[in-house]
Amino acid sequence: MRREIKSEVAIFLLAVQFLTRLPLPADVGYTPERLTAAVRYYPAVGCLVGAIAASVFWIALQVFPPLLALLLSTATTIFLTGAFHEDGLADTFDGVGGGTTRDAALEIMKDSRLGTYGAVALGLVLAMKIAALSALPTASVAAVLVVAHCLSRLSSIAVIATSRYQRAEGTGKPTANGIGGIGLAVACATGAVALAAASIWIPALALLCGLGGLLAGHLAIRLVFERKLGGYSGDTLGATQQVSELAFYLGLAMWL
Template sequence: MIRWLMNEAAILLLALQFLTRLPVPAARLFTQARLAATPRYYPLIGLLIGCVAALAYWAAAQVFPPLLAALLSTAATLLFTGAFHEDGLADTFDGVGGGVTRQHALEIMKDSRLGTYGAAALVLALGLKAAALAALPLAFALAALIAGHGLSRASAVLVIAASRYVRFEGKAKPVATGLGWGGLAVTLLSAAAILAALIGAAHCPPGAILSALAGLALGHVALRLFFEPKLGGYTGDALGAVQQASEIGFYLGLLAWL
């Protein structure tokens, strides 16, 4: 039991190292098997990122108007994660938008330069996040940030479970085959716990929760319909794009209910 707990703790630390810029001392804990198992904990790491975002929003809202507070909160998450998922969103739109063929799209997505499609998608995504959060009452915005970051990363993990990785190598290759049914169960249980906490702590009405989840699901499906026909599956960048679309969809769904 102790050995199992230590192994899971190591996997959790590797997931934290993978998704954030925190200086996690996990190098001595690394194995390929543990890295492959990290997706099961992505929702929990997302929950931590959401708490950082909510704290930044709350602190900024004490001094600045809502839109500026939302922009500063977004900036805090970009610093905390190294714009990891936002980079994936931009690369996905550059590749799928500019690639004539599947191979051409994959080559563009590996290019570190930012193109027109990626720049437009990135500006639009950041603008939608800030505008949606600023339009929500403060308590709802804080709850949405915490839950939205966690649930949107569960949404990305569902792509790993339901689709196939299309590169022979890449940053997401180690995690593409390590999820398994047990890991998927942990992901879904984590998402359910986040929802339960949102309902209990923030007193969100059922209609608000359903509307927010509908928005998240719409973002998930829309992005997969955008890149999967061209790519025939997903890449690490595509997972970032799904996370971003799901997060934005969650905020917009909640705002639509209000």
């Protein structure tokens, strides 16, 4: 039993290490199998990132106006993740917008330079996230941040579970084998717990609107990249997370 617990802790730490820049020991028990299994803890890492963002927002709110507190909170999430998901969003739109074929799109997405499509998409998504959050009641923003970061990463897992990886290598390689039933159950359970906790501060109907928005965002971004690529890559998982997070905020803003 102790060995199983130790292994699960290592798997969780690998998920944190993979998705964030939080300081951890270099060796947290890496094996290729554990890194693949770490996918199930992506929503839990989202909760962690969201909780830190919510803390920064609440602290900043004590001395700054809400809009500035939101900007500081958003900047914190970008710093925490090393702009990991934002980079995927920009690369996805550069590739899909500039590539005339699947191979051309994937090649563009490997280029570290930022193109016009990516810059516009990144700027619009960040601006709309701030605008949508600023439209919500200040008292609910902290809870919204936690659940949104959790569910948006669960949205990326839905892509992994239902689509095909399109590269021989890359940042999404640990997800190439998909996610098993147990891993999917753990990820979904994490999302359900986050939703239940958020319902203490956010009305149930508002959460339903947020979930509706997230589902619409999930389907919309998949239409953008799957028709061109025939599947997903690490970059498109980042794009899915970003668009799903934004769409959740937009859904909430329609109600609150």
